[in-house]
Amino acid sequence: MNEIAPIVPASGDKEATMPRKEPTQRRSKERVERILSCASTLIAQGGSDAMRMSDVAEMAEISIGSLYQYFPDKGSIIRTLAERYNALGRDCIADALQNVSDMNGLQASFAELIDVYYAMFLAEPVMRDIWSGTQADKALRDIDLHDSRLNGAVLADARSRINPAADRAALENSSFLIMQLGEATMRLAISVDRAEGDALVKNFKRMVLREMLVG
């Protein structure tokens, strides 16, 4: 687990973290996608710890050497997947919150958002696995923190719109915390049996909606 991740063949940047530049773009892009897709499948099967780089190469029908030409290390594959999932979540959150203009709307949207996230966690083994690793791996945690800040800012915007008098810094801190605690709640909920998990999520929802209301 090392530094930064390559997202996709860098387009002329100072070669970033990607080993070599973009060649027959078409082919290399396809390879990157195949690698990520195979990695995803393998993680879904046995978790990212059990995913071996040799398995990924074999399933993607490329040599191990080629694999390392596209991703400098195992962590970079996982980070790339994490970033993609996060981007999905970010869009979801932005969609839900961008246009709320009153407290009722905010609460309704946020409550639904929590449900959607919970459903995603339950349905996506890869996401689950990667998010679990989030705390242990520094690079992953940094990605996670960064995205929580972005999402927190979106929430803070909405709250600020509704209550312009509120202190912006405080709103941002509170919103960031809410995003992180939301993730923690999801991780917790999927670690226990379904009924208890549901109850925990419900409890969290109640707590957060009140926090947003009261402030």
Add this chain to the structure above:
Amino acid sequence: MNEIAPIVPASGDKEATMPRKEPTQRRSKERVERILSCASTLIAQGGSDAMRMSDVAEMAEISIGSLYQYFPDKGSIIRTLAERYNALGRDCIADALQNVSDMNGLQASFAELIDVYYAMFLAEPVMRDIWSGTQADKALRDIDLHDSRLNGAVLADARSRINPAADRAALENSSFLIMQLGEATMRLAISVDRAEGDALVKNFKRMVLREMLVG
């Protein structure tokens, strides 16, 4: 990272997870302590990933083979340390909450508890490291969940005493969630700079005290 941890030479149980039984108890007990202490030092220096079993053996001045006689795998050392830290925390929480009898007392005690925990997290690199790994390792997570349930039950007891009308199951669920979110907040707070971490903890405290008052 495998199954269950040995705590200390098992006293005649069906040999549990410990390789061999208790011998010249004195010596073996000392060895276990020395191993744990050296492991602690090494984790404080570079984190548990960087801690090599060969280093532990060397620092403890025993052979690698002996090390594996006391701890069946690397994870078991870490789990043992985790359980010891948790036991400390459990005592702390029980002390603070056992005798509260009204809401003001509960809020005051819990607020102080949060501060104490935060201070511990800031001061104890080993605890930090182990707790960070909590999410990634299944056995560690199970230990963590188990202890959060115990602590949650203590909190639920206190709340139940204060408000006997409240539904016990709901209190327990809420208290368990609070304990887990508290941990999440600590992990978060130490991942950002000190000022922001302080603000996050303060925010969490506010949120939780209100939850206990209202919820």
Add this chain to the structure above:
DNA sequence: TTGCAAATGTGAGGATTACTCATATTAATT
């Protein structure tokens, strides 16, 4: 088309570490 240089592909092998096991040593017991 042909030939050459640059870009990619390849997989045997290096390097690191958790962990094992046959053997040596020490302690307990008779």
Add this chain to the structure above:
DNA sequence: AATTAATATGAGTAATCCTCACATTTGCAA
């Protein structure tokens, strides 16, 4: 003192991530 049981030892095994010297393909100029 002899025998048996308990424990210590560390060279060696196994599992994996990753590298690198060399083979192959591609792009391009003549």
